[in-house]
Amino acid sequence: MTSSSAAATTDLDAVVSAAVAAYEQWSVLDPGVRADALLAAATALDENADELITLGLAETGLTRPRLTGERTRTAVQLRLFADVIRAGEYLDVRIDAADPDFAIGPRPAVRRTLWPVGPVLNFAAGNFPLAFSVIGGDSVAALAAGCSVIVKVHPGHPQLSALTAQLVRSALDSAGAPADLLQIVSGEQEGVELLQHSGIRAAAFTGSTRGGVFLAGLAAARDTPIPFFGELGSVNPVYLTAAALTERGDAIADAFVASVAGSAGQLCTKPGFVVAPEHEKFGERIAAAASEVGEHRLLSEKIGDAYRERRTALMDTPGMQVVAAGSVRVDDDGHTWATPTVLRMTEQDLRAAGDDALEECFGPLAVIVTVTGGSDLAALQYELFPGNLTTTLHLAGGEVSPTLAALVTAAAQTSGRVLFDGWPTGVAVTPAMQHGGPFPATTVDTTSVGTAAIGRFLRGVSFQSTPDALLPPPLQDANPWHVPRTEAPAGESAHWGRAG
Template structure:
């Protein structure tokens, strides 16, 4: 095969190819893996027009959005190439043998991080490039030295096959083994591979219901494997009275834009805006939403879910419609929507529970009026315990011990805490955290940024091993040239 794609291979064959690739890939020098990641990024750029056209047809997302997302995908690949070439991700630690160590004689100990093995990646629907075949999960796993089997999302099948063909071919041509990247289709194949002994970790982006089912399958294996699932988030935004008094119009326009972008089909969309009772916001929200054009939802299944959840929310006693959005179905069953905004008092939100609190995936958001003096940290802990993001808008100069405590408490319930701004738009940088407490994600890892590689690594220590039998990063001559931390003999005498 010139490109390692496998939509028609049996599960056992796919798993066997991945396992065989792992043996060679884990021993591939960093510069070769880094070059392969750069080659994958280059081939995506070379075929950008073709890929964007397919993605636009299959997902209904705008061309500008898709081109930006393809750029992000290429940047992710190049960023992880830099991580691999640098080598610090291996976290190499060498303890010299020390007969006088303070706790008794210490052997020669050499530790580094190793790739876990073949990774199964369940692609997402709402990011057909950045969280799909060549997206962040794939890039992180490949950077770690793990072959990847992608379970294609049915929402963009032709795009998935074409990206897999291009990227797999580029990886092999750059020197990586056949089987480094494979593609499978269908729910049955995905579940079977999740339970296959050759698969050593899995990543998933999608609904809480499906993610929980898959996480349970991964945990129920005779040999449980790590499962990183991003399962959804409502991303509350808290606004103080002072912030609204200073820049209410600007804040509310930003809120509408964040909710409406890509038809609200973003994992960081602000599903709730918490404002003090008595705040005037209707006119500003209506005015900002008036200019938002109708947008197609990703696929008929997403449209079904959106229509159902909007109907459930609107049926709750105490819900007031601030701005009714439009929704229609076309002859192909696709859904088209404009944003809807509703309002409820805080006590109604508490009483309604999941009917209001569960995520509405699409251009919909709830404005919650809280009594002035409310302990917002307690509200977040009670109603929004786990999120990808939490945002706090304050007035100029608002500070003090109470707000410091609030900010610290927000960090207990989200992976990213914003002081100003809006959560949509996730920077692909070393310091990014895209993952949060349950139910946002199933583990404490991140699926964006360079720390995402840690999900696919495990620590291994060699004790008193001869030089000739050590992996390259642990040898005295350090042929890979990776950074290392050394604990010299005799140092403990100075502790």
């Protein structure tokens, strides 16, 4: 395999062996060196922005503003995790002093830190060719944790993936990172074989529910099962109150259409269902706003075919009404171009339609679900939308009620992010972000965005009565990495439970 692209025939054993060797060196490097390497990768993305975006335009059909923002986000992620490495809090270091008078018997000296799991396999996403691809969020979190990374590139943007890998590998090498810290391979079978390889210690995936469930099963069925974080499907329900529609219905309708149409609806956080009371003017405004949206190309022929099939099935569902028909067109190259489609049905008809109507539609389509004043919205959330990345509520100013409080609780139980008076598309790369949720949103309810994403690629290790010279640097008395530590001194247990 070359340093910048995956060869036609790849020796996967050699790839994994190189990843193991890189991990063994990278995981013990000084944090400053590892942080500088990520910063070098960010600089490489900045300095080659035009070439990266030009390739992205050609391969994905995404717009220049979208790709420009995504490239910026990718560089920001690298810089954020460089700071995480330097701060050292992610290691969660805990020092328990030896205590002969410990409350339940003599306690030995115990020191705990988080340890990088080993080589990580990352299945890149198709809809984010930079931010969830070769050096996207999953790869960066794994590198920051101290792991090496092998990326199974997405077939939707192979040239962009190869260029990104070439630039980032060169930057990492120049900053003192070990060789082959980041590698790429291509091909579905290659990805499957790597996932089953004993040298791979964790995996991440962003894609379809069907593909993610299949891969998660393989990861669990190994002789030594490994953690598998898969981001799968989400319909991201939105709830509108009657008071909110009265207060700002036109603005909500316009922003809703923009959220559904953004990137042709090919976002994991697209609002797929809007639950609202009957409001005819709201539907009219949506139709007007949707008619002003120009057509957008879907990412690939396969995605376009699936979207057209799913759209037709939903429009043929009993009880379904058309608010904005939208359009679909297939060009001479087989690519699908679409404008937003918005449908509407009652809560009763949706329940009668069952699971077929509740599946995610990947593309610019959403369904308005009309409810009555007596609808139990919390029960609806639990029953119809049990696992999502996001749930959104639009309320009028100062609007609070027991019904809304129950809905917020239901949203928190069934979603990774609960937001108010906004739209779920657009995920801030920030420490407090949660981008995950109960199945089927993700296979493991953690996060792939924000600084907490690093935890997916770490495991706890305790050292008991260990000579200081044999401890890893974060646990040594001198604390050469200068990481924050929580310390439990001898005698502390005699005072437990007496504070306050």
